[in-house]
Amino acid sequence: MTYDLLVRGGRVVVAGDQRVADVGVLDGAVVAIERDLAGAAREEVDATGCVVLPGAVDAHVHLNDPGRSDWEGFATGTAALSAGGTTTAIDMPLNAIPPTLDGASFALKVAAAEGVARVDVALWGGLVPGDLDRLDELADAGVVGFKAFMSGSGVAEFEAADDLTLLEGMARAARLGLPVAVHAESDALTSRLAARAVAAGRTSMRDYLASRPVVAELEAIGRAIAFAAETGCALHVVHVSSGRGVALVAEARARGIDVTCETCPHYLVLDEDDAQRLGAAAKCAPPLRPAVEVEALWDRVLARDVDLIATDHSPSPAALKDTRDDAFAAWGGIPGAQTLTALVYDKGVVARGLALERLGMLVAGMPALRFGLAPAKGAIAVGADADLTILDPAQSWTVERDALLDRHKLSPFVGMALRGRVVRTVLRGETIARDGQVVGAPLGRVLRRR
Structure with missing residues (x-):
């Protein structure tokens, strides 16, 4: 047989297991996974000594096109994603102008992505106060689900959902x-704590952290779970920052409620001391937590209570981060498109013994399953899209700002030394990134939920 691509001799993460095998690709799909495959190929890749993972499915990115491409855009954001091993991204509905709130705005988002996206892209729709019939339009268009904020979103165009709107x-x-994804923080707590601090002139990073306590996350998660139980809705809680927050989700799932959660690399790698050291570059919402909370979150990851890990890549121009001593005024978002797989590999697999097959589920398998992109995405399996991330576990490297491909390169991970580097990313059988650089023309497609 003649293949389009043969990836030979790697440790392939497949079907909840891992084994040394070759991966044969034809017409963009995986057609064989066996040791020592016979036959020739248009292209052969020697993956000996490397780990071959399913291409990451980043379920939480803000690419901001159309309307705010000066913050980020499909071209630059997906270039960074591809270099880091991501082959599919699910774009959030806010930050673009207009936000993705109906069929017409969905079409504008598709037009902005076509011809420039370097990875496949699916779209979230927005759940905001107003005409609920727009949700039907978005479902017909092909969104993976609906995103709602239980506190302010940070942009005027995307209003927070009050309790009645959410219910x-x-x-x-x-x-x-379709599922509903929620940013779970109590606005009643966070807005009043923030207003009190600002009125008293307390605007340092320490003051910002204190204005968004863990209890604000716990209260909102509990309320969202109650609404999901009442309505029968599939609920997904985004960027959970605490082990206690994950515990609420796990306990609800044990009671039969259809609820999942994600966390992000920055909550697993950075803590509140890093926030105070780095300043606005490490500002996010929910905020970074004390080191003890970071370890509690890792405990939940290792216990398989965390369903998936996504970046919440949320970039902005440098001017929005340069607010001198006012942490409340700075944009709250952490860019991380290019470092998802490497960070979880180093801090999870290398440092804590996370199994490779579990890494594959956290960054690829579960997001594809939860958001309707499987079986084409999320797994190395016969018949699936040939989306592969090849990682060299022997490479030690340091995250360097000049090597980042997102628009503003403001990552708080710059300077971090990591073990294990993504050396090649393959989308539907075509190499789209190699050794941190994009390759070839943009091949990304806009996906609709299956």
């Missing part, structure tokens, strides 16, 4: 068979 929106989403 009724979840009921509509349940009828449509």
